[in-house]
Amino acid sequence: GQQLNQSPQSMFIQEGEDVSMNCTSSSIFNTWLWYKQDPGEGPVLLIALYKAGELTSNGRLTAQFGITRKDSFLNISASIPSDVGIYFCAGQLFRNSGYALNFGKGTSLLVTP
Amino acid sequence: EADIYQTPRYLVIGTGKKITLECSQTMGHDKMYWYQQDPGMELHLIHYSYGVNSTEKGDLSSESTVSRIRTEHFPLTLESARPSHTSQYLCASRGLSTEAFFGQGTRLTVV
Numbered sequence: 001g002q003q004l005n006q007s008p009q010s011m012f013i014q015e016g017e018d019v020s021m022n023c024t025s026s027s028i029f030n031t032w033l034w035y036k037q038d039p040g041e042g043p044v045l046l047i048a049l050y051k052a053g054e055l056t057s058n059g060r061l062t063a064q065f066g067i068t069r070k071d072s073f074l075n076i077s078a079s080i081p082s083d084v085g086i087y088f089c090a091g092q093l094f095r096n097s098g099y100a101l102n103f104g105k106g107t108s109l110l111v112t113p
Numbered sequence: 114e115a116d117i118y119q120t121p122r123y124l125v126i127g128t129g130k131k132i133t134l135e136c137s138q139t140m141g142h143d144k145m146y147w148y149q150q151d152p153g154m155e156l157h158l159i160h161y162s163y164g165v166n167s168t169e170k171g172d173l174s175s176e177s178t179v180s181r182i183r184t185e186h187f188p189l190t191l192e193s194a195r196p197s198h199t200s201q202y203l204c205a206s207r208g209l210s211t212e213a214f215f216g217q218g219t220r221l222t223v224v
Contacts, residue, residue: 043215
Protein backbone atom coordinates (compact mmCIF):
# COMPACT_ATOMS: atom_id res chain seq x y z
CA GLY A 1 0.00 0.00 0.00
CA GLN A 2 0.92 3.66 -0.17
CA GLN A 3 3.03 4.85 2.74
CA LEU A 4 1.62 7.45 5.10
CA ASN A 5 3.98 9.31 7.41
CA GLN A 6 2.26 10.30 10.62
CA SER A 7 3.85 12.55 13.20
CA PRO A 8 4.55 12.91 15.97
CA GLN A 9 4.80 9.29 16.98
CA SER A 10 3.79 10.14 20.54
CA MET A 11 2.79 13.16 22.59
CA PHE A 12 2.72 13.71 26.33
CA ILE A 13 0.81 16.86 27.26
CA GLN A 14 -0.98 18.51 30.11
CA GLU A 15 -4.74 18.79 30.33
CA GLY A 16 -5.97 21.96 28.67
CA GLU A 17 -3.22 22.14 26.08
CA ASP A 18 -3.91 22.06 22.36
CA VAL A 19 -2.64 19.16 20.26
CA SER A 20 -1.64 19.03 16.62
CA MET A 21 -0.69 16.00 14.56
CA ASN A 22 -0.29 15.48 10.85
CA CYS A 23 -0.06 12.94 8.12
CA THR A 24 1.81 13.20 4.83
CA SER A 25 2.23 11.03 1.80
CA SER A 26 3.97 11.03 -1.54
CA SER A 27 0.68 9.93 -3.12
CA ILE A 28 -2.51 11.86 -3.77
CA PHE A 29 -5.55 10.69 -1.87
CA ASN A 30 -9.26 11.17 -2.58
CA THR A 31 -10.29 11.07 1.07
CA TRP A 32 -8.63 11.52 4.44
CA LEU A 33 -10.01 9.95 7.58
CA TRP A 34 -8.99 10.34 11.21
CA TYR A 35 -9.62 7.59 13.76
CA LYS A 36 -9.10 7.27 17.49
CA GLN A 37 -8.36 3.94 19.13
CA ASP A 38 -8.74 3.32 22.85
CA PRO A 39 -6.70 0.49 24.39
CA GLY A 40 -8.15 -2.90 23.57
CA GLU A 41 -10.81 -1.47 21.26
CA GLY A 42 -11.25 -0.97 17.55
CA PRO A 43 -10.62 2.40 15.90
CA VAL A 44 -13.52 4.83 15.92
CA LEU A 45 -13.99 7.33 13.11
CA LEU A 46 -13.59 10.96 14.22
CA ILE A 47 -13.60 13.03 11.04
CA ALA A 48 -13.82 12.36 7.31
CA LEU A 49 -12.51 14.82 4.70
CA TYR A 50 -13.49 14.64 1.04
CA LYS A 51 -12.19 17.74 -0.73
CA ALA A 52 -8.81 19.41 -0.98
CA GLY A 53 -8.71 22.41 1.35
CA GLU A 54 -11.70 21.20 3.36
CA LEU A 55 -11.67 22.14 7.03
CA THR A 56 -14.02 20.15 9.25
CA SER A 57 -14.74 20.29 12.96
CA ASN A 58 -16.19 17.77 15.38
CA GLY A 59 -16.46 19.33 18.82
CA ARG A 60 -12.94 20.13 19.98
CA LEU A 61 -11.44 18.39 16.97
CA THR A 62 -10.58 20.12 13.72
CA ALA A 63 -9.08 18.45 10.67
CA GLN A 64 -8.03 19.73 7.28
CA PHE A 65 -7.50 18.09 3.90
CA GLY A 66 -4.32 19.56 2.43
CA ILE A 67 -4.46 21.57 -0.79
CA THR A 68 -2.00 19.23 -2.48
CA ARG A 69 -4.16 16.22 -1.41
CA LYS A 70 -1.00 14.65 -0.02
CA ASP A 71 -1.44 15.65 3.61
CA SER A 72 -3.88 16.24 6.43
CA PHE A 73 -3.71 17.49 9.99
CA LEU A 74 -5.78 17.01 13.12
CA ASN A 75 -6.00 19.50 15.95
CA ILE A 76 -7.47 18.88 19.38
CA SER A 77 -8.19 21.96 21.44
CA ALA A 78 -8.25 22.11 25.24
CA SER A 79 -7.30 18.47 25.72
CA ILE A 80 -8.89 16.41 28.48
CA PRO A 81 -7.82 13.07 30.01
CA SER A 82 -10.31 11.08 27.93
CA ASP A 83 -8.49 12.21 24.77
CA VAL A 84 -5.85 9.61 25.64
CA GLY A 85 -5.47 7.03 22.91
CA ILE A 86 -3.86 6.37 19.57
CA TYR A 87 -4.89 8.55 16.66
CA PHE A 88 -4.61 7.16 13.16
CA CYS A 89 -4.85 8.95 9.88
CA ALA A 90 -6.06 7.01 6.87
CA GLY A 91 -6.01 7.98 3.23
CA GLN A 92 -8.15 6.46 0.52
CA LEU A 93 -7.36 6.24 -3.15
CA PHE A 94 -9.02 4.35 -5.93
CA ARG A 95 -7.50 1.15 -7.20
CA ASN A 96 -8.75 -0.94 -10.07
CA SER A 97 -10.91 -3.03 -7.79
CA GLY A 98 -12.14 -0.24 -5.56
CA TYR A 99 -11.03 2.08 -2.79
CA ALA A 100 -7.95 1.09 -0.81
CA LEU A 101 -7.59 2.30 2.77
CA ASN A 102 -4.03 3.11 3.91
CA PHE A 103 -3.23 3.84 7.56
CA GLY A 104 -0.52 5.88 9.20
CA LYS A 105 1.46 4.36 12.08
CA GLY A 106 -0.48 6.33 14.67
CA THR A 107 0.15 9.08 17.18
CA SER A 108 -0.04 7.98 20.79
CA LEU A 109 -1.46 10.74 22.98
CA LEU A 110 -1.08 10.87 26.74
CA VAL A 111 -2.81 13.63 28.74
CA THR A 112 -1.96 14.34 32.36
CA PRO A 113 -4.51 16.02 34.64
CA GLU B 114 -23.18 3.83 15.72
CA ALA B 115 -21.60 1.12 13.61
CA ASP B 116 -23.15 -2.36 13.66
CA ILE B 117 -20.13 -4.57 13.20
CA TYR B 118 -19.35 -7.31 15.67
CA GLN B 119 -16.38 -9.52 16.33
CA THR B 120 -16.26 -12.65 18.43
CA PRO B 121 -14.60 -13.70 20.55
CA ARG B 122 -13.16 -10.53 22.11
CA TYR B 123 -10.34 -12.49 23.71
CA LEU B 124 -8.98 -15.92 22.86
CA VAL B 125 -6.15 -17.87 24.44
CA ILE B 126 -5.40 -21.09 22.63
CA GLY B 127 -2.69 -23.71 22.38
CA THR B 128 -0.25 -24.11 19.53
CA GLY B 129 -1.50 -26.22 16.65
CA LYS B 130 -5.20 -25.58 17.23
CA LYS B 131 -7.49 -24.45 14.44
CA ILE B 132 -9.33 -21.22 15.15
CA THR B 133 -11.92 -19.08 13.44
CA LEU B 134 -12.43 -15.44 14.26
CA GLU B 135 -15.93 -14.21 13.48
CA CYS B 136 -16.91 -10.87 12.01
CA SER B 137 -20.46 -9.85 11.18
CA GLN B 138 -22.02 -6.59 10.11
CA THR B 139 -25.68 -5.70 9.77
CA MET B 140 -25.23 -2.64 7.56
CA GLY B 141 -25.33 -4.46 4.23
CA HIS B 142 -21.81 -3.29 3.40
CA ASP B 143 -20.13 -4.89 0.39
CA LYS B 144 -16.55 -4.21 1.41
CA MET B 145 -15.00 -5.92 4.42
CA TYR B 146 -11.45 -5.98 5.72
CA TRP B 147 -9.23 -7.76 8.23
CA TYR B 148 -6.36 -5.91 9.87
CA GLN B 149 -3.66 -7.25 12.17
CA GLN B 150 -2.33 -4.95 14.88
CA ASP B 151 0.29 -5.53 17.55
CA PRO B 152 -0.27 -3.49 20.76
CA GLY B 153 0.27 0.21 20.19
CA MET B 154 1.39 -0.37 16.64
CA GLU B 155 0.04 0.35 13.18
CA LEU B 156 -2.71 -1.55 11.41
CA HIS B 157 -1.69 -3.99 8.69
CA LEU B 158 -4.21 -5.08 6.07
CA ILE B 159 -4.15 -8.88 5.73
CA HIS B 160 -7.37 -9.64 3.81
CA TYR B 161 -10.18 -7.82 2.09
CA SER B 162 -13.36 -8.58 0.22
CA TYR B 163 -15.44 -6.46 -2.14
CA GLY B 164 -18.44 -8.77 -2.11
CA VAL B 165 -19.71 -12.32 -1.86
CA ASN B 166 -17.21 -14.89 -3.16
CA SER B 167 -14.56 -12.17 -3.53
CA THR B 168 -11.48 -12.29 -1.30
CA GLU B 169 -8.01 -10.85 -1.74
CA LYS B 170 -4.81 -10.85 0.26
CA GLY B 171 -3.73 -7.57 1.77
CA ASP B 172 -0.39 -5.85 2.04
CA LEU B 173 0.89 -7.97 4.93
CA SER B 174 1.40 -11.65 4.24
CA SER B 175 -0.64 -13.83 6.59
CA GLU B 176 -1.06 -17.57 7.07
CA SER B 177 -4.74 -17.01 7.76
CA THR B 178 -7.52 -17.53 5.24
CA VAL B 179 -10.90 -15.86 4.84
CA SER B 180 -14.20 -16.61 3.18
CA ARG B 181 -17.17 -14.50 2.11
CA ILE B 182 -20.17 -16.71 1.53
CA ARG B 183 -22.66 -14.16 2.84
CA THR B 184 -22.53 -10.38 2.62
CA GLU B 185 -22.77 -9.91 6.36
CA HIS B 186 -20.19 -12.48 7.40
CA PHE B 187 -16.39 -12.46 6.89
CA PRO B 188 -14.69 -15.08 9.09
CA LEU B 189 -10.93 -15.49 9.39
CA THR B 190 -9.39 -18.92 9.96
CA LEU B 191 -6.02 -20.11 11.15
CA GLU B 192 -5.59 -23.82 10.45
CA SER B 193 -2.76 -24.28 12.94
CA ALA B 194 -2.17 -21.48 15.40
CA ARG B 195 1.37 -20.59 16.41
CA PRO B 196 2.75 -18.13 19.00
CA SER B 197 3.77 -15.79 16.15
CA HIS B 198 0.04 -15.35 15.39
CA THR B 199 -0.47 -13.65 18.75
CA SER B 200 -1.89 -10.22 17.94
CA GLN B 201 -5.07 -8.19 17.76
CA TYR B 202 -7.25 -8.80 14.74
CA LEU B 203 -9.60 -6.03 13.63
CA CYS B 204 -12.46 -6.38 11.18
CA ALA B 205 -13.88 -3.40 9.28
CA SER B 206 -16.58 -2.78 6.69
CA ARG B 207 -17.53 -0.07 4.22
CA GLY B 208 -20.62 0.68 2.20
CA LEU B 209 -21.09 3.25 -0.52
CA SER B 210 -19.53 6.00 1.56
CA THR B 211 -15.79 6.08 2.01
CA GLU B 212 -15.75 5.69 5.81
CA ALA B 213 -14.72 2.33 7.23
CA PHE B 214 -16.26 1.13 10.49
CA PHE B 215 -14.37 -1.18 12.81
CA GLY B 216 -15.37 -3.93 15.17
CA GLN B 217 -13.97 -4.04 18.69
CA GLY B 218 -11.30 -6.53 17.72
CA THR B 219 -10.23 -10.00 18.82
CA ARG B 220 -7.14 -10.24 20.95
CA LEU B 221 -5.55 -13.60 20.17
CA THR B 222 -2.90 -15.21 22.32
CA VAL B 223 -1.34 -18.48 21.22
CA VAL B 224 0.58 -20.30 23.92
